Amino acid sequence: MFNPNAIWQAILIVTQFIILLTFHEWGHAKSADMLGDSTARDQGRMSLNPAVHIDPIGTLFLPLIGSLLGGGFFGWAKPVPVNPYNLRSPRRDIMLIAAAGPFMNILLTFAIFIIIKILELTVNFEPYNSETHLAVYQFLRNSAFISVFLAVFNMLPLFPLDGFSVVNGLLPERASRQFSKLAPYGMPILMCLIFLPFLLPIPSPLRFLGIVSHVVFSFIGKIVGV
Numbered sequence: 001m002f003n004p005n006a007i008w009q010a011i012l013i014v015t016q017f018i019i020l021l022t023f024h025e026w027g028h029a030k031s032a033d034m035l036g037d038s039t040a041r042d043q044g045r046m047s048l049n050p051a052v053h054i055d056p057i058g059t060l061f062l063p064l065i066g067s068l069l070g071g072g073f074f075g076w077a078k079p080v081p082v083n084p085y086n087l088r089s090p091r092r093d094i095m096l097i098a099a100a101g102p103f104m105n106i107l108l109t110f111a112i113f114i115i116i117k118i119l120e121l122t123v124n125f126e127p128y129n130s131e132t133h134l135a136v137y138q139f140l141r142n143s144a145f146i147s148v149f150l151a152v153f154n155m156l157p158l159f160p161l162d163g164f165s166v167v168n169g170l171l172p173e174r175a176s177r178q179f180s181k182l183a184p185y186g187m188p189i190l191m192c193l194i195f196l197p198f199l200l201p202i203p204s205p206l207r208f209l210g211i212v213s214h215v216v217f218s219f220i221g222k223i224v225g226v
Helices: 004-034 056-068 090-122 131-154 162-170 173-180 183-199 207-224
Strands: none
Touching: 004 056, 004 090, 004 131, 090 131, 090 162, 090 207, 131 207, 162 173
16 A cells, blocks of 8 residues: 555656646647647647646556556657648658757756756755755756656657657658658557566666666756756
8 A cells, every 4th residue: 555655756756747748748839830830839739738738648647657656657748739731841840849849858957957056056055954955956856857858768769759750850861761661660669668677577778768867967967067
């Protein structure tokens, strides 16, 4: 049976995930609108209201269960609709729209570290001064790391992740057509990467993403001076 503290921590993590995912999806919608496709804006998806992006299973149920079980979790939001026929250069613009989500998460990480730095400079913010300072510090740093991990994870070149569209847009046209044929295999490969380590005695390939995320996280922290 879950203790109240575990339930509270799971709710907190999922809340962080939802907020960061909202900015991620807004990045997709905003960039699509800037590139000539107003589909997301017309459907109310160019919004920082989390409710318009939430998928009950992918944004709430699976992340909450994964958090309660004490491990990582797999989740998603409702896909932002994009009509390529409204774009001036569809292959290039879809690449930019896809990259906008992870880019937004990196910007958020910078913003969170800047908030920590401002707190340190203005209110003598020290994590171990008090329980309140420690709780705020941990919340902000955890949010920054989750944001980085969202960016890194989504840059995997597997459909339907953003990295697939980014790689597809960078390839020469002939290679792009061949690469596009791999789209149907993206989700099965992703499911194997996530769930096989729970079924077989093998290390999780996604640990590498955690290492990359820590490197990026630390690098951004050093830039900001936190």
